Amino acid sequence: MKTRQVLLFLALAAATFVSLIPVLWAILTSFKQPVDAFTIPPTLVFSPTAEFHYQIWFEKGFWTFLVNSMVIAVSTVCISVPIGTMAAYALSRIETPQTRALLMVILAVRMFPHMLLALPFFVMASMLKLFDTYAIMIMALVAINQPFTIWLMRSFLVDVPRELDEAACIDGCNVWQTFVKVIVPAVRPGIVVTSLFSLLLAYNEFLFALVLTGAKTKTLPVAISEYGGEDITYWSLSAAGAVGIMLPILLFMVFVQRHLIRGLTMGAVKG
Amino acid sequence: MNTHRGLVWFLAPSLLVLLAMLVYPLGYALYLSLFDFYLPSNAPKFIGVGNYLALLGEARFWSAVYNTFVIVMASVALEFCLGLALAVGLYKLRFGAHGLMVVLFVPHIITPVVAALFLRWIFVGQWGLIDATFWPLGIFTPDWLGDPIWAKVTVVLADAWKATPFMMLVLYAGLQSLDQSLIEAATVDGANGRQLLFRVVLPLMRPIILFVVSIRIMDAFRFFDTIYVLTGGGPGTATETLTLYTYSVGFSRLEVGKASALGVVTLLIVLGLISAFVSFIYRRERGRF
Numbered sequence: 001m002k003t004r005q006v007l008l009f010l011a012l013a014a015a016t017f018v019s020l021i022p023v024l025w026a027i028l029t030s031f032k033q034p035v036d037a038f039t040i041p042p043t044l045v046f047s048p049t050a051e052f053h054y055q056i057w058f059e060k061g062f063w064t065f066l067v068n069s070m071v072i073a074v075s076t077v078c079i080s081v082p083i084g085t086m087a088a089y090a091l092s093r094i095e096t097p098q099t100r101a102l103l104m105v106i107l108a109v110r111m112f113p114h115m116l117l118a119l120p121f122f123v124m125a126s127m128l129k130l131f132d133t134y135a136i137m138i139m140a141l142v143a144i145n146q147p148f149t150i151w152l153m154r155s156f157l158v159d160v161p162r163e164l165d166e167a168a169c170i171d172g173c174n175v176w177q178t179f180v181k182v183i184v185p186a187v188r189p190g191i192v193v194t195s196l197f198s199l200l201l202a203y204n205e206f207l208f209a210l211v212l213t214g215a216k217t218k219t220l221p222v223a224i225s226e227y228g229g230e231d232i233t234y235w236s237l238s239a240a241g242a243v244g245i246m247l248p249i250l251l252f253m254v255f256v257q258r259h260l261i262r263g264l265t266m267g268a269v270k271g
Numbered sequence: 272m273n274t275h276r277g278l279v280w281f282l283a284p285s286l287l288v289l290l291a292m293l294v295y296p297l298g299y300a301l302y303l304s305l306f307d308f309y310l311p312s313n314a315p316k317f318i319g320v321g322n323y324l325a326l327l328g329e330a331r332f333w334s335a336v337y338n339t340f341v342i343v344m345a346s347v348a349l350e351f352c353l354g355l356a357l358a359v360g361l362y363k364l365r366f367g368a369h370g371l372m373v374v375l376f377v378p379h380i381i382t383p384v385v386a387a388l389f390l391r392w393i394f395v396g397q398w399g400l401i402d403a404t405f406w407p408l409g410i411f412t413p414d415w416l417g418d419p420i421w422a423k424v425t426v427v428l429a430d431a432w433k434a435t436p437f438m439m440l441v442l443y444a445g446l447q448s449l450d451q452s453l454i455e456a457a458t459v460d461g462a463n464g465r466q467l468l469f470r471v472v473l474p475l476m477r478p479i480i481l482f483v484v485s486i487r488i489m490d491a492f493r494f495f496d497t498i499y500v501l502t503g504g505g506p507g508t509a510t511e512t513l514t515l516y517t518y519s520v521g522f523s524r525l526e527v528g529k530a531s532a533l534g535v536v537t538l539l540i541v542l543g544l545i546s547a548f549v550s551f552i553y554r555r556e557r558g559r560f
Contacts, residue, residue, distance in 0.1 A: 005364065005365055005366070008360060008363060008364050009364055009366070009367060011360065012357070012360050012361065012364060012371055013371065015357065015360075015375075016371050016374050016375050019375060019377075019378055019432065019435075019436075020374065020377065020378075021393070021400070022378075022386075022389035022390055022392070022393050022400075022432070023377060023378070023381070023389060025389070025392060025393065025400050026388070026389045026392060029392065038398040038403075039403070040397070040398070040402075040403045040406060040407055041403055041404055041406075041407045042400055042403045042404055083284040083285045083288065084285055086281040086282075086284060086285065087281060087282050087284070087285035087286070089278070089281055090278050090279060090281035090282045091282070093275050093278060094275065094278060094279065102282075106289075108542075108545050109289070109293055111489040111541060111545050111548075112293075112297075112538065112541070113492065113493050113513075113514060113534065113537045113538055113541055114493055114495070115493070115495065115513075115514045115517045115518060115521075115534055115537065116297070116300055116517075116531075116534030116535065116537060116538050117293065117296050117297065117300070118521075119300055119303070119517075119521050119527060119530055119531050119534055120296035120297070120299040120300045120303065120531070121296055122521070122522070122527075123299070123303065123310070123527055124296065124299070126310070139288075139292055140292065142288055142292070143288055143289060143291075143292030143293050144293075146285055146288060146289055146293075150285065165275070174276075174277070175275055175276060175277045175278050175281075176277075179281070200380070203382070204382045204383060206382075206383060206384050206495070206496040206499075207495055207496065211522060220382070221382050221383075221384040221385070221496075222384075224384060224385060224388065225384045225388075225499070225500055235392065238388065239392070242385045242388050242389065245382055245385050246381045246382065246385055249380055249381050249382065250377070252380070253373060253376065253377070253380060257369075257373050260376060260440060261440050261441060261444045264437060264440070264441075265441060265482075265483075265486070268482065269441055269444050269445070269479065269482070
């Protein structure tokens, strides 16, 4: 029995390693001189250089795209999570056929092909002269994040006992006071998890950013996609950029590892 | 006693945003789809269902539909098999499962564009990690990104790389919530490993399997970032899905009317899939999960 466990562990560890090869390879490439980056066969031993990490973030101006990404992602979360939490609270406490139908409509919206929304956004942005502004990007991301926020927050809110609401009501709170003074503190861990996942979704978003941002508001995913790697002499540079973009996400993993299932299934599966 | 008087108003801000930023644009897209509208000309011409008729008679449209279905079905099937194998393995493992799972999750959670670039550096001809490793050994690998058939395979592998961890995680959660007494009963009755999996465990997990497969099908339908970076729909139109075709009509050729029609058709296909899915979740919701 013990050897079977060890063999199973080795098999799974091997699978894990294989799935990480692309990531590890990119990290290696980002520390290589171009002359080491494209060789046949591949080079594993080389003298590492952090030169390209410095170049891409400072000389090529990736730090400005990081600022853009952060402004857009943080603003999105600051709008999306409060209004989504309010809606989720209402939907967790009012149980009528209408609210259930509304939840299903919101879920269906989550499944919409984003391409269909990107088109009218693009046309509206060019007509309203909002193209390449933070405002249009933030509005678009708040809207597409709403279904996710509402469903995930609702899954946390249904776990908050209704006796809390009733006690607050008896103590003379109106519905707003109940929400702010009793419910929000009780569901704080859920709000943190939801905010982190919304932040990730906004940070990773590509299609809307590709279509709605320009020179002034370009986000990291769009910037790195332009360093696509057709020209192999750019590999070290674009690898350094790509690896840098990945780092905050690895940090994020550390914080939310216990909530991954719940976050990624919008609360439908509680891990 | 009415604890929740006025609570309905809590829905207002969120619904306003959804109306202004999702429902209105959607209506606008429907409206645009009835026009022959080249964006720079700024002179839309009403043509009714002309865009839709033009699409139905177009080989490139049908090729995009075909590519979408092939890529979606192949990716989801592959992800399910790999995800189930990993989930069962992790479930049986009595040490280190949590650590392995978190590491296995990295490909799923990194920015899709970045993930696609990582894969490009693996698959790209001659200098990519695969070719550069195998060619000196005299093994000639397929043209991963340049051959019409292999490009599809590469795109499917890329999607599987990103989405298998999600499948695995949800199926693992499903395995952990199984009623242990049923498994013990089947073991006592002499079921072997395979019988246990196919006759007991999988039927018990049917709801969660349906859930995760549906979610993945919807998401695979929107699959854009990875293909855009990896093959750009090429070679030719070999990996051009509906979303990529819409992108090139709408944003490269700026024919926003026709692109809207294309988007609406995609939506109709996805809606068919969604309604099946939602009716399933709705029943589950009534059973209070």
